Amino acid sequence: MLKNAKIGAKLSIGFGILIVVIIVLAIVTMVSFKNVGDIKDELLTENFVKFDLTNRLSSIVANVSIEYYRIQNGSDIRSSRRLIDETVAECNRTVESYTELLDRNNTDEMAIWDELIRFRTIFLSVAGQMNNQIDAGELESFAETFDSSFDRAANNYLTVIQRLVEFQRQGAYGKGVELSGVHQKDLLTINLVIIIGLITAIIFAVFITKMITKPIRECVDIAQKLEKGQTRLTIKVDTKDETGELKDAMQKMILAIKSMYDDCMYLSSEAIEGRLKSRADTAKHENDFAKLVNYINMTLDAIVNPITEAMEVMEMIANKDLTARIKSDYKGDLLDFKKNINLAGQTLEESIIQVDSNVEQILAASNEIASGAQSLAESTSEQASSLEEISSSLEEINSLTGNNADSAKSGLRLADQAVSAVEQSNVSMEKMNKAMDSILKSSQETGKIIKTIEDIAFQTNLLALNAAVEAAHAGDAGKGFAVVAEEVKNLALRSAEAAKNTNSLIEESSRNSEMGSNIVEQVTKSFLEMKEQFSKVKSIVNEISASSDEQAHGVNQISTGVHEMNKGTQQNAANAEQSAAAAQELNNQAEELKGLVNNFKVSRKVESQNHYKQPKNNHLLNDRRQKTAKIEHNPPKALEIKPENLLPLNGFDDDFDDFK
Amino acid sequence: MSDDLIFNPKTNEGKYLTFNLLEEQYGISVYDIMQIIAIPNIIKIPQTPHYVKGVINLRGKIIPVMDLRLRFSLPEQEYDDKTSIIVISLHTISSLQNTFQEDQETFVGIIVDKVLEVIDIHANDIESKPTFGVELDTDFILAMAKVKNIVVTLLDMGKILTSRELEHIQKMKI
Numbered sequence: 001m002l003k004n005a006k007i008g009a010k011l012s013i014g015f016g017i018l019i020v021v022i023i024v025l026a027i028v029t030m031v032s033f034k035n036v037g038d039i040k041d042e043l044l045t046e047n048f049v050k051f052d053l054t055n056r057l058s059s060i061v062a063n064v065s066i067e068y069y070r071i072q073n074g075s076d077i078r079s080s081r082r083l084i085d086e087t088v089a090e091c092n093r094t095v096e097s098y099t100e101l102l103d104r105n106n107t108d109e110m111a112i113w114d115e116l117i118r119f120r121t122i123f124l125s126v127a128g129q130m131n132n133q134i135d136a137g138e139l140e141s142f143a144e145t146f147d148s149s150f151d152r153a154a155n156n157y158l159t160v161i162q163r164l165v166e167f168q169r170q171g172a173y174g175k176g177v178e179l180s181g182v183h184q185k186d187l188l189t190i191n192l193v194i195i196i197g198l199i200t201a202i203i204f205a206v207f208i209t210k211m212i213t214k215p216i217r218e219c220v221d222i223a224q225k226l227e228k229g230q231t232r233l234t235i236k237v238d239t240k241d242e243t244g245e246l247k248d249a250m251q252k253m254i255l256a257i258k259s260m261y262d263d264c265m266y267l268s269s270e271a272i273e274g275r276l277k278s279r280a281d282t283a284k285h286e287n288d289f290a291k292l293v294n295y296i297n298m299t300l301d302a303i304v305n306p307i308t309e310a311m312e313v314m315e316m317i318a319n320k321d322l323t324a325r326i327k328s329d330y331k332g333d334l335l336d337f338k339k340n341i342n343l344a345g346q347t348l349e350e351s352i353i354q355v356d357s358n359v360e361q362i363l364a365a366s367n368e369i370a371s372g373a374q375s376l377a378e379s380t381s382e383q384a385s386s387l388e389e390i391s392s393s394l395e396e397i398n399s400l401t402g403n404n405a406d407s408a409k410s411g412l413r414l415a416d417q418a419v420s421a422v423e424q425s426n427v428s429m430e431k432m433n434k435a436m437d438s439i440l441k442s443s444q445e446t447g448k449i450i451k452t453i454e455d456i457a458f459q460t461n462l463l464a465l466n467a468a469v470e471a472a473h474a475g476d477a478g479k480g481f482a483v484v485a486e487e488v489k490n491l492a493l494r495s496a497e498a499a500k501n502t503n504s505l506i507e508e509s510s511r512n513s514e515m516g517s518n519i520v521e522q523v524t525k526s527f528l529e530m531k532e533q534f535s536k537v538k539s540i541v542n543e544i545s546a547s548s549d550e551q552a553h554g555v556n557q558i559s560t561g562v563h564e565m566n567k568g569t570q571q572n573a574a575n576a577e578q579s580a581a582a583a584q585e586l587n588n589q590a591e592e593l594k595g596l597v598n599n600f601k602v603s604r605k606v607e608s609q610n611h612y613k614q615p616k617n618n619h620l621l622n623d624r625r626q627k628t629a630k631i632e633h634n635p636p637k638a639l640e641i642k643p644e645n646l647l648p649l650n651g652f653d654d655d656f657d658d659f660k
Numbered sequence: 661m662s663d664d665l666i667f668n669p670k671t672n673e674g675k676y677l678t679f680n681l682l683e684e685q686y687g688i689s690v691y692d693i694m695q696i697i698a699i700p701n702i703i704k705i706p707q708t709p710h711y712v713k714g715v716i717n718l719r720g721k722i723i724p725v726m727d728l729r730l731r732f733s734l735p736e737q738e739y740d741d742k743t744s745i746i747v748i749s750l751h752t753i754s755s756l757q758n759t760f761q762e763d764q765e766t767f768v769g770i771i772v773d774k775v776l777e778v779i780d781i782h783a784n785d786i787e788s789k790p791t792f793g794v795e796l797d798t799d800f801i802l803a804m805a806k807v808k809n810i811v812v813t814l815l816d817m818g819k820i821l822t823s824r825e826l827e828h829i830q831k832m833k834i
Contacts, residue, residue: 454741455741458698458741458742459698461775462696462697462698462744462775465677465696465775465777465778466695466696468677468690468777468778469677469690469693469695469696469778472675472690472691472778473690473691482778485778489777
């Protein structure tokens with residue numbers, strides 16, 4: 001069948017059909033052209049030539065008749081005669097031409113032709129007779145012949161010719177009609193062939209194309225689905241050509257992938273369900289697929305082995321053997337797995353060892369606690385008696401504190417008085433300072449005046465000298481004047497002297513007042529310092545007073561505290577007894593724990609040395625007693641507060657006396 | 661003070677104005693002196709010898725002044741209220757060969773530490789000036805006088821101001 005043919009064969013069949021259609025079309029076309037051509041040839045070479053010849057013959061005969069008519073009517077005989085000869089010759093040639101073309105099979109034509117030949121012969125004989133008469137010059141006989149026989153002969157002849165013309169005309173028309181009919185028919189045939197061929201070609205083209213592309217399309221669809229991860233696919237193999245082979249190959253490929261997928265899924269689901277021993281059969285696969293499945297098997301092996309070993313180790317640990325470890329070698333994360341398991345085991349073992357040693361320590365400690373509790377009980381009773389003593393001392397301190405506060409209050413009063421006295425002195429000093437300042441100022445003013453006096457004395461001296469010079473210039477006339485000048489000069493010198501003396505005195509007084517001013521300043525400063533010191537004294541005395549109050553309060557609190565302590569001490573004694581009992585209990589528990597720990601198998605053991613012993617009370621008690629005694633002999637030094645340490649009181653006692 | 665003691669060029673006897681210059685006393689003949697004044701405002705003049713301090717305006721007269729300390733190459737001193745100017749009139753100086761400007765009176769102020777007094781110096785108190793050898797110019801010293809046990813150096817103002825300096829001063833006087 002066509003379905004099972006190769007694609008090449010299918011294509012060949014398709015193109016073959018197309019070629020056949022084209023050949024048929026060509027043959028039909030050629031045949032119809034040939035028919036049309038034949039009819040056309042017949043029409044052109046036979047009918048039209050014959051028609052032409054007969055027509056010409058008709059006109060020639062008419063021309064001969066006309067020439068004879070002209071001769072009869074007396075025109076130029078000679079030229080007409082020559083024309084007649086020529087025309088007859090032509091007529092003969094035309095008849096001969098026609099004879100060659102004559103269709104002997106056509107009876108109708110032949111019948112007309114025979115009649116034509118008969119009338120022609122008559123016509124020619126008449127014409128010959130007439131020609132002879134003309135040549136002989138027997139024009140009368142010619143006219144007679146012309147009138148009697150020629151007219152008839154010519155008419156008959158022309159009539160036959162006309163019949164032949166008509167016959168030929170009809171023949172040509174018949175051929176034309178025939179040609180038209182053949183042409184129509186052939187055209188129809190060609191169109192029919194074209195339409196049939198076209199339809200056949202299209203049908204085959206579509207059919208063959210479908211047959212080739214459809215299976216390929218199916219394969220492409222399957223490949224696309226596979227690419228999107230679908231493996232549950234089937235292909236129907238229904239042809240045996242190349243597309244069939246392609247489908248078959250794809251079917252096998254899908255089966256291989258599906259089988260590999262199934263195996264992978266199987267292994268994974270088994271692993272998920274915890275059945276780690278399941279394995280896939282590699283023989284079902286080939287090449288890389290087999291390798292892949294094999295590797296998955298190997299992967300499972302690699303994971304399962306350490307887990308199995310770890311399970312064994314864990315079981316051993318569960319059975320209290322803490323020395324169990326994973327011994328096989330693993331790689332990568334499994335190495336970490338192994339390390340971690342081993343580390344867990346090791347840590348557990350070490351912890352147990354540690355617990356063991358701790359239990360030992362607890363045993364020792366509980367022994368200590370027991371003995372400690374015992375001694376605590378005894379020291380507590382001693383503490384109680386000490387507290388009694390403290391309480392009586394506190395009473396004494398309280399009364400001393402009251403005295404202290406009283407002294408501080410009187411001190412405060414005295415300090416106040418001192419401060420106000422100092423303030424008064426300060427005011428007086430300020431006044432004095434102002435007085436000194438004004439003395440200094442007046443001294444400076446006086447100095448200025450003295451300076452002016454000195455200036456005047458100098459000018460006067462110069463004037464006196466000038467006067468003396470002038471007097472000398474004047475000679476004798478200036479003598480008296482010179483004496484006056486001398487006197488003036490002396491006066492000037494004396495006033496300068498006096499001014500100088502006054503100046504030195506004023507300078508001294510100004511120096512003195514400056515000194516006084518400085519002293520006043522110093523005194524004022526001292527007074528201010530004194531005032532400040534007294535303020536300090538006051539605040540300190542205040543503080544002392546306040547501290548005394550606080551001290552009294554504090555002593556009260558201490559008293560209450562001591563009372564509380566006394567109560568607490570009683571409680572302590574009871575607690576110590578309880579502690580001793582608890583220590584014993586703890587020791588028992590520790591022994592029990594030790595027994596439990598010993599059940600574990602570990603790589604090293606702690607040797608037990610501690611068992612509960614009754615504490616050696618006497619020895620421990622002596623120690624405690626000594627320590628307590630030490631505390632009693634060294635009361636805290638912080639209580640020794642001396643006033644010297646707080647205040648720089650030295651040197652102030654004298655001043656204090658002054659203000660009393 | 662004798663009554664008719666006038667300047668005698670031979671003996672140098674006459675009235676002298678004494679003044680102080682660095683502890684020492686000097687004397688100038690009163691005939692050379694025009695006036696004694698306290699130190700006024702001195703207007704400085706450029707391009708003059710260092711001892712010429714400038715000019716002063718004395719009642720409309722422009723008078724050049726020089727510092728005698730500087731002229732005698734003594735250490736300069738700040739002026740105080742004792743410092744005075746002695747204005748000297750030059751055409752009366754007999755020893756000066758003033759070949760030019762004979763009729764014109766030329767005034768020069770000299771700055772001294774302190775003016776003392778006008779005294780009479782008699783011929784018997786005067787001794788001729790000492791000689792220190794040829795190389796030392798002592799021309800400006802007129803003579804040495806002893807007054808009350810103090811030695812007073814009498815100065816010849818004409819010699820102090822050499823002709824060149826005088827010319828200079830003349831020019832300044834414009």
